[in-house]
Amino acid sequence: MDAVLQALSDGSRRIVLDTLKDGPATVGDLAALLPIARPGVSRHLRVLRDAGLVDVRREAQFRVYSLRPEPLAQVDEWLGHYRSLWEQRLDALHTEVARGKRARRTRT
């Protein structure tokens, strides 16, 4: 999970994942999207692979990368638990703010 979040914390790697959402791509395709040198692209791809976010397979002389959505679903589920908890609290705070306003109006 930590590896997944670290992998997601980088802008270049998020571009790669966004691209792979639309379908598999070769290293060349991905490198063309990023304003960095090829070794940097390979490093990013390795981080994504280690985090389980991408799969790689060989097709002829190309290495083809594809998205593995499972870790993203896990992150979403984990966040969803805390998100709904805080959403309930923040909604209840809206109610309290409205109550405070009504109370002040009645006093004046």
Add this chain to the structure above:
Amino acid sequence: MSNDTQADKHVVGTLRSVDGMGVVRMEDRYDTGIDDLWSALTEPDRLARWIADVEGDLRVGGEFHASFTSGWEGSGRVDMCEPPRRLRVTMSPGQQDQTVIEAELVPEGDQTSLAVEERGLPLDELAAHGAGWQAHV
């Protein structure tokens, strides 16, 4: 104010990790001034109506007991209090399930935006329990 309640919803949730622990950040905007929102975040009688019953020493460094509306109960400590902008408390200080909750208020015209961050959430729980979160909590 708009009648469209959806348009009034500004809750944004993000997740990142720091030192192997999870950080959840939520942002929302409130239809009131910063001083009023601060009072709703710090006065026990107001806190009780939306998040938790708190009892004890609410000064910086002070320890208090909190019973959250979610059912969680435990101790807390006030780490930072900069009215009316920043508030930071540590829940379960010194214990394994210690988390830090920080609130930041920023005035925006007649409204006030609020960002709440909870840090120190156990990411490994997910790896260990997978889809069993609901059963676990």
